[in-house]
Amino acid sequence: MIAELGHFSLMIALAVALVLGTLPIIGAARGNSAWMALARPAARVMFVLVLVAAFCLVASFVRDDFSVAYVATNSTRALPLRYKIAAFWGGHEGSMLLWLLILSFWMLAVSLFSRHLPPQMVARILGVMGLIGVGFLLFILLTSSPFERLIPAPDEGRDLNPLLQDLGMVAHPPMLYMGYVGFSVAFAFAIAALLGGNLDATWARWSRPWTTVAWSFLTLGICLGSAWAYYTLGWGGWWFWDPVENASFMPWLAGTALMHSLAVTEKRGGFKVWTVLLAIFAFSLSLLGTFLVRSGVLTSVHAFANDPRRGVFILLFLAVVIGGSLALFAWRAPKVGLGERFELVSRETMLLTNNVLFLSAAGSVLLGTLYPLFLDALGLDKISVGAPYFDAVFVPLMTPALFLMGIGPLARWKQANLPEIGVRLKWAFAVSLITALLLPLALGRWSGLAAFGLWLALWIIASTSVNLWSRLRPLADPGVFARLRSLPRGYLGMLTAHVGVAVFIIGVTLVKTYETEKDVQMDIGDTVAIGPYTFRFDGVTTGNRENYLYARGLFGVSRNGRFAATMTPEKRQFMSQQGQPSTVAAINRGFTRDLYLALGEAVGEKSSAWIVRVYYKPFVEWIWGGCVVMAFGGVLALSDRRYRLATSSRPALEPTLSAAAPA
Amino acid sequence: MLRTLRFLIPLAAFLVLSGFLMKGLWLDPHLVPSPLIDKPAPPFRLTQVAEPDKTIGRDDLLGKVWLLNVWSSWCVACREEHPVLVDFSRTGIVPIYGLDYKDTRVEALKTLDRMGNPYQASLFDPDGRVGIDYGVTGVPETYLIDKSGTIRFKQTGPITPEILHGKILPLIRKLNA
Amino acid sequence: MRNRVLLCALVLLSAPFAGGAREALPVGQDPVIERRMMELSKELRCLVCQNETLADSRADLAGDLRQEIRELMQQGKSDEEVKRYLVARYGDFVLYHPPLKAKTWLLWFGPALLLLGGLTALYAVLLRRRKLLAEEPLTSDQEQRALALLSADEGQS
Numbered sequence: 003m004i005a006e007l008g009h010f011s012l013m014i015a016l017a018v019a020l021v022l023g024t025l026p027i028i029g030a031a032r033g034n035s036a037w038m039a040l041a042r043p044a045a046r047v048m049f050v051l052v053l054v055a056a057f058c059l060v061a062s063f064v065r066d067d068f069s070v071a072y073v074a075t076n077s078t079r080a081l082p083l084r085y086k087i088a089a090f091w092g093g094h095e096g097s098m099l100l101w102l103l104i105l106s107f108w109m110l111a112v113s114l115f116s117r118h119l120p121p122q123m124v125a126r127i128l129g130v131m132g133l134i135g136v137g138f139l140l141f142i143l144l145t146s147s148p149f150e151r152l153i154p155a156p157d158e159g160r161d162l163n164p165l166l167q168d169l170g171m172v173a174h175p176p177m178l179y180m181g182y183v184g185f186s187v188a189f190a191f192a193i194a195a196l197l198g199g200n201l202d203a204t205w206a207r208w209s210r211p212w213t214t215v216a217w218s219f220l221t222l223g224i225c226l227g228s229a230w231a232y233y234t235l236g237w238g239g240w241w242f243w244d245p246v247e248n249a250s251f252m253p254w255l256a257g258t259a260l261m262h263s264l265a266v267t268e269k270r271g272g273f274k275v276w277t278v279l280l281a282i283f284a285f286s287l288s289l290l291g292t293f294l295v296r297s298g299v300l301t302s303v304h305a306f307a308n309d310p311r312r313g314v315f316i317l318l319f320l321a322v323v324i325g326g327s328l329a330l331f332a333w334r335a336p337k338v339g340l341g342e343r344f345e346l347v348s349r350e351t352m353l354l355t356n357n358v359l360f361l362s363a364a365g366s367v368l369l370g371t372l373y374p375l376f377l378d379a380l381g382l383d384k385i386s387v388g389a390p391y392f393d394a395v396f397v398p399l400m401t402p403a404l405f406l407m408g409i410g411p412l413a414r415w416k417q418a419n420l421p422e423i424g425v426r427l428k429w430a431f432a433v434s435l436i437t438a439l440l441l442p443l444a445l446g447r448w449s450g451l452a453a454f455g456l457w458l459a460l461w462i463i464a465s466t467s468v469n470l471w472s473r474l475r476p477l478a479d480p481g482v483f484a485r486l487r488s489l490p491r492g493y494l495g496m497l498t499a500h501v502g503v504a505v506f507i508i509g510v511t512l513v514k515t516y517e518t519e520k521d522v523q524m525d526i527g528d529t530v531a532i533g534p535y536t537f538r539f540d541g542v543t544t545g546n547r548e549n550y551l552y553a554r555g556l557f558g559v560s561r562n563g564r565f566a567a568t569m570t571p572e573k574r575q576f577m578s579q580q581g582q583p584s585t586v587a588a589i590n591r592g593f594t595r596d597l598y599l600a601l602g603e604a605v606g607e608k609s610s611a612w613i614v615r616v617y618y619k620p621f622v623e624w625i626w627g628g629c630v631v632m633a634f635g636g637v638l639a640l641s642d643r644r645y646r647l648a649t650s651s652r653p654a655l656e657p658t659l660s661a662a663a664p665a
Numbered sequence: 666m667l668r669t670l671r672f673l674i675p676l677a678a679f680l681v682l683s684g685f686l687m688k689g690l691w692l693d694p695h696l697v698p699s700p701l702i703d704k705p706a707p708p709f710r711l712t713q714v715a716e717p718d719k720t721i722g723r724d725d726l727l728g729k730v731w732l733l734n735v736w737s738s739w740c741v742a743c744r745e746e747h748p749v750l751v752d753f754s755r756t757g758i759v760p761i762y763g764l765d766y767k768d769t770r771v772e773a774l775k776t777l778d779r780m781g782n783p784y785q786a787s788l789f790d791p792d793g794r795v796g797i798d799y800g801v802t803g804v805p806e807t808y809l810i811d812k813s814g815t816i817r818f819k820q821t822g823p824i825t826p827e828i829l830h831g832k833i834l835p836l837i838r839k840l841n842a
Numbered sequence: 843m844r845n846r847v848l849l850c851a852l853v854l855l856s857a858p859f860a861g862g863a864r865e866a867l868p869v870g871q872d873p874v875i876e877r878r879m880m881e882l883s884k885e886l887r888c889l890v891c892q893n894e895t896l897a898d899s900r901a902d903l904a905g906d907l908r909q910e911i912r913e914l915m916q917q918g919k920s921d922e923e924v925k926r927y928l929v930a931r932y933g934d935f936v937l938y939h940p941p942l943k944a945k946t947w948l949l950w951f952g953p954a955l956l957l958l959g960g961l962t963a964l965y966a967v968l969l970r971r972r973k974l975l976a977e978e979p980l981t982s983d984q985e986q987r988a989l990a991l992l993s994a995d996e997g998q999s
Contacts, residue, residue, distance in 0.1 A: 237898050244893055279675060286679075299689040301892045313690040321683055328676035336669045343975040346968055354968075358960035366953035372685070373940075373949045379688040382945055384698055386887045388895075388938025395953045521876075582900055697889055700933040767902070793906050800931040802889040802903060 005070045008058030009149040015051035015106075016139040018044055022132030026125035030198065038125035042113040045128045048135065049106040056103050059096060059148050063089055069155030072096060072148040078161040078578055080549040088172040089162045094296060094312075095148035097175060101292070102138045104176070104183045105131065112187060112212075119208060126194035127187070134186055137319045145312050161549065161578030170230030174223060178250060181220025182288040185257060187212040189285035192278045193327055196334040201274045206267035209281070211640050213264060217257045218636030224250050225629035233587050238519075238598045238617045240625060243392040245300040248371045249291030255364035256284040259357045266353050270342045270415060273354065275335045280357070282331060286324040287364070293320055299375060347420055349413040352406055359403040366395050404458045404507070407500050408465030426472070430464035445516055445620070455511025462504040466497050495639025499632045506628025512621040519618075521602075525611040532618040535597060536560050537569075542604075542612060550576040553583075555601050555612065559590065566590075571599045571614075595620045699800050699819040706733075706810050707798040711788040714765050714773050721762070721788060723814060730840045732761045732833075733808040734784070734824075735796065738772035740804040746823035747780045753829060754783035759837055763787035766796050766804055809833060811840045875915045882921055883908055885939050889932060896936075 022044040029037025059072070063086040068074040076089045076096070091100040109131045116124050142148075165171065191209040195201045227247070232240040241247065260280040267277045294300055297313030344350040370387045378384055408430070412423050438457035442448045473493070477485040486494070522530050524539040531537070540556040557569045569588035576584070590597040595618060602613030701707070710722040734750060736743045754761050763784040765773045770789065777787070790796055799808065802821070809818040818836055820828060880897050886907075888899035896904050907928070914924050928936050940946050 235898075239898070242893075282675075293686070297686075297690060299686060299692075299694065301694045310690045314687075317683065317686055317690065320686075324679055325676065325683075328679055332669075332672040332676055335672050343972060346972075351964075351968065354964055355961070358957065358964050362953060362956040362960055365956045369949060369952045369956075372682075373946075374694070375689045375692070376685055377945060378692050378694070379685050383934060384696070385934045385940050385946065386936070386938050387940050387949065388885075388887065390885050390939035391949070399953060399957060521880075695892060697935050698933060700930060793903075797906065797910055797931060800933075802932070 004058045004061050004065075005067070005149040005151065008055040008062075009143075009147060011051045011054040011058065012139060012143060012147075012149075015048050015055070016136065016143065018048045018051065019132045019135040019139055022048060023129055023136050025129075026132075027129035027197070030122040030125040030129070035121065038121045041125045041128040041132075042116075044132065045106075045109040045113040048132070049110040052099075052103050052106040056090065056099060059099060060087055060090055063087065066159075067155075068157070068159050069151055069153065070148070071150045071152040074152050074156055074159045076162050077159040078549055079158060080577075081159075081162060081167070082548055084172065085162055085167050088166070091175045092162050092166050093148075095142070095146045095150075098138065098142050098146050099148055100175065101179055101183060102135065102142065104179045105135055105138065105186060108184055108187050109135070112190075122198055123191075123194050123208075126197050127190040130190040130193045131186055134190075134323065137323065141312075141315055141319065145309075145315055159578075161576060164550070164574065164576040164579060164584045165234060167576075168230065168234060170226060170234065174226040174230055177219055177226055178223030181216050181218075181223050181257075182250065182253060182291065184212070184216025184219055185253060185281075185285040185288050187216065188260065188281045189327070192281035193330065195278060196327075196330050199334065199337070201278060201338045203268055203271040203274075206264050206274070206277060207644075210261070210264045210268060213257065213261055213281075213284075214636050214640050217254070217261055218633040218640075220250070220254050220257060221629055221633040221636065224254060225626050225633070228629075229626050232622075233589055234584075237600065237615065238517075238587070238619060240622070243367075243370075243389045245371050246291075246295050248367050248392075249294050252364045252367050253284055253287040253291060255360050255367070256280065256287050259360040259364075260284050262353045262356045262360075266350050270344065270350055272342050272344065272350060275338050276354075276357075278335065279331060280361075282324070282327045283361075286320075286327075287368075289320050289323060293317060294371075300371070342416070344415070345417040347413075348418045349410060349415045352410040352413055352418075356403055356406060356410070359399060359406075363396060363399045363403075366399060367392065370395065401458065404462060404503070407503065408461050411469050411496065411500070412465070426468055427465055430461065430468050434460035434464045442515070445512070447516070449515045452511055452515040455507055455515075459504040459507040459511070462500055462507075466500055466504075470497055490642055492639045492642040492644075495635045495637070495642070497635070498638055499635025502628045502631030502633075502635055504628070505624050505631055509621050509624030509626075509628055513619050513625070517617060517619045517622075520616045522614055522616065523605060523611055524614050525609070528611075530614075530616055532616055534561050535566065535618065537597075537599065537616055539612070539614065541610065542601075549578065550574045553601070553604075555588075555599075555614070557588070557599055559597060567597070569597065569599050571601045573601050591623055593623065596622045696821060697800075697802055699816070699821075701800060701808075701816045702819060704816060706808070706814050706816050707795075709788070709795045709798065711764075711790060711795060714763070714770055714777075714787040714789045716786075717770070717789070721786060726762070726810070727814050728812055730759050730809070730811050730837055732759055733764055733799075733810060734761055735764045735766050735799070735801050735804055735806040735808075736787075737766045737768045737804045738776040739768070742823050743805045744780070746805050746825075747783070749824055749826055749829060750783040751781040758834070760785045764795065764799075764801075765789050766801060767791060767793045809836060809840075872916070875912060878915055878921070879908060879911050882911065882924060885937065886925075886928065887936050887938050889936065895938065 022041065025037040026041040026044070029035070029040070059070075061067075062070045062073050063077055064083070066073070066077070066079050068077075072093060072095050073089075076092045077086055081089070089096070091097045109128060112124075112127060112131070116127070119127075188209050191205065191212065195205045224247075227250070228240045231242070232238060260277065260283075263273060263277040263280050266272050267274050293313070293316045297316060298310065299313065370391050373387050374385055408427065409423055412426060435457055438453045438460050441456050442452045445452075473489060474482065474485045477488060479485045479488055518532050520530055520532060522528075524530065526539060526541045529536050529538045536559070538558045538560070540558055542553050542555050544551065544553050546552065551574070553573045555569075555571050557571070558565070559567045559569055567590045569590055571588035572586040573583045574586060585600050587598055587600040589599075598617035598619055600615045602615060605611040605613065706723055708723045710720050713719050713721060736747075750761060761783050763786070765787045768789075768791065773787065773789075777784075788795070793801070799806075805823055807820040807824055808816050811817050817840060818833065820833070824833070883897035884895050886896035888894045888896050888901055888904045890901040890903050891899045894904075896907060911924055911928075914927060919927070925937065934941060940949060942950055
């Protein structure tokens with residue numbers, strides 16, 4: 003009954019989406035205000051309908067309704083409640099419904115926060131998002147409904163994939179989708195602007211907060227995925243350049259470029275055409291990522307069940323959305339005029355160089371991910387492209403961007419004075435270089451790569467500090483905090499995000515250079531030492547919890563002779579699964595280092611010894627800490643005063659005759 | 666005109682990409698092609714499963730076209746394939762030799778007893794060394810080797826009647842001609 | 843006070859060694875070869891669990907191949923020779939670091955081409971833009987407004 007209700011709700015949502023995707027857009031073209039006014043209510047109704055469907059699915063899980071095929075495949079009676087709810091997005095069909103739910107949520111958000119937009123814009127934006135919704139609804143209803151019945155209903159389900167029975171896995175998909183799908187808003191803005199022919203700086207100002215918030219979510223989503231892989235996969239890795247990781251990383255790279263390009267377009271009215279194209283790219287990469295994960299075209303950790311029929315559907319959908327938007331672009335873009343002029347050396351140029359670098363990086367990731375497919379499709383042998391390639395290619399591309407991060411914010415709009423910037427930054431350059439050269443020695447072993455990474459990070463921090471200081475100093479308010487509060491949040495957000503990048507780089511550099519690992523066989527009472535830490539094996543206990551058996555190792559950790567921690571890594575055998583048990587590593591987290599312990603296998607029945615892997619990972623938490631700071635910077639920028647003012651349309655920027663001050 | 670054409674570049678690039686993705690939907694990214702096709706079969710000398718004191722080497726099999734079928738008593742997919750091989754062995758078109766991969770003699774003989782024995786002889790490869798030389802990644806896999814000892818065809822996965830009649834038999838006919 | 847601290851330290855230090863415990867045994871006979879093998883295995887692909895490196899994979903074949911690599915290294919083979927050995931049996935598929943061949947030129951040179959292409963295009967567009975904007979004369983509307991502004995300015999100063 004409930005499943006049928008959910009299914010029915012989706013069918014009505016399809017009807018609403020069809021209306022939303024057609025009438026308001028036609029209305030905007032014809033000036034029909036009644037049709038345009040349909041957009042907001044239609045979007046809200048659609049959200050409610052999809053939410054109802056989502057509730058129905060969750061209810062089926064909670065009630066252990068195994069007559070619903072999707073519940074039977076992804077749950078058991080013994081599954082803890084929180085995972086029954088999260089199982090909603092544990093499989094292909096449910097994750098598609100999650101995509102749709104989050105899309106409707108963004109549509110709701112746009113319908114609520116768009117009072118200042120002209121009605122044609124709102125109509126077009128929501129209309130475009132409605133059309134995307136139509137595509138997903140058709141896909142779900144025709145090929146991937148989570149409400150299919152299984153008759154006769156089994157008594158017990160097949161359980162949720164053990165890898166997914168974990169808090170990290172619960173948070174990662176929704177956060178990721180909020181980002182991925184959030185780029186549809188920037189996309190819809192771009193299409194609306196192309197349709198309406200009003201591509202100007204105001205459009206950029208409206209788009210910017212939506213892009214920034216989606217980007218922040220995506221940053222957190224990728225960060226969560228990495229942190230989850232770190233403790234779940236058992237060998238302390240946190241990024242594998244796996245095709246599905248790349249599928250989420252490419253939109254992030256394009257989204258970062260888009261944010262910076264929007265800054266140029268908003269402030270100076272320039273490069274509108276390019277920014278629109280970027281908005282289309284970013285969302286296209288999101289859709290492409292969705293396709294790659296589900297179509298069976300690539301091998302990956304994440305791959306959902308593969309079905310060429312589904313693959314064809316998504317590919318056709320991709321062709322319509324991406325092909326259609328690029329065709330619209332080709333038709334409308336040539337008519338758009340140029341913006342302001344600016345010199346070859348200016349902040350505009352540096353931001354655009356950022357774009358070239360980030361897009362080359364995104365393009366390289368795409369190239370590496372799809373190259374095996376290209377060769378195979380041409381019948382030219384099967385190769386593998388993995389971490390060695392991506393590491394070799396990505397770092398050199400990003401290095402100039404990181405260097406520019408120090409200079410760009412100090413450059414003036416329209417015309418920058420490089421020698422002046424050089425003078426202002428010479429101390430930052432020297433201090434960061436010298437510190438970077440000396441730090442590795444303090445950490446135990448000199449390494450050129452470590453020094454290089456540290457220099458880039460310290461350079462960013464130092465130049466950001468110079469920038470901030472020069473803005474704080476002339477202010478009249480007493481006290482640092484009062485002065486900070488008076489600075490525009492957009493500016494502070496940018497500085498914070500850049501510092502987040504520096505923190506991230508420190509984490510990556512130090513952990514890659516200085517991490518140590520030992521693979522040992524330990525009997526009860528044996529010890530192993532890494533750095534100042536000694537690990538003592540105190541045996542393994544076994545038992546069972548809700549839906550799995552476990553073997554739990556007990557380790558005492560001491561540092562320089564004093565007790566530091568107890569660590570309990572586990573192996574879990576889920577009762578519904580045969581095959582390899584899952585590893586749950588014990589991680590002792592710290593600001594400056596993680597201690598990481600994973601159980602391998604028991605040596606044998608006659609022995610109490612186990613194979614154990616011990617890792618010492620310095621500064622690894624800075625990787626995720628950096629991502630969180632980046633995302634926080636985005637949110638900070640969003641809270642800027644100019645987005646909170648509920649003014650109705652502001653006039654488009656007029657060309658000013660004076661040189662613009664640094665923003 | 667040229668200026669307008671520039672704007673079509675993204676669309677053109679996307680269409681090319683879609684072409685590849687479409688083709689990709691029908692390819693299997695898991696399938697590892699063998700680098701040994703049209704190369705000499707790696708040499709081996711192994712004892713037989715049924716007769717541990719007798720050995721067979723690659724060079725003993727020169728001069729005829731033959732099939733090397735990699736199998737094991739613990740292999741589930743082999744059970745699909747086994748009847749097909751048993752039937753085929755009765756036709757006597759080519760001799761089939763088994764490579765008993767990472768198995769025990771006891772279990773292997775039990776399996777052959779239970780399901781029939783299509784092999785002239787089964788070679789015993791308990792630690793999978795010969796398997797590695799042949800690039801075996803799983804069971805079952807089958808190699809077609811010609812009179813000069815060159816590998817001409819590899820089947821990864823079970824042999825179905827379609828593959829037998831569609832690919833293997835025509836090739837055997839050509840090699841025997 | 844100091845004596846007490848020392849005493850505590852001694853007791854704690856001796857605790858791990860109570861009960862005849864020893865330093866844990868490393869897995870694998872020769873630690874140098876073991877490290878070399880693991881480093882190399884990180885660049886190789888497991889053929890069974892194809893999204894894992896040979897170093898990380900728990901599949902049977904992965905264990906067999908790691909053992910094979912150990913033995914080859916003990917025989918004195920270099921990393922290159924080990925890679926050639928595996929590629930001869932499994933093809934380029936087993937390498938996560940794609941070899942530079944005609945087939946992979948586009949892969950390896952692509953990123954540099956993208957960057958150079960992008961920078962060149964940016965430069966060209968910027969130059970063209972500057973020329974176009976410099977050539978754009980004021981429209982008569984804009985000219986009138988400019989004159990009005992200028993005369994208002996003069997009137998005030």
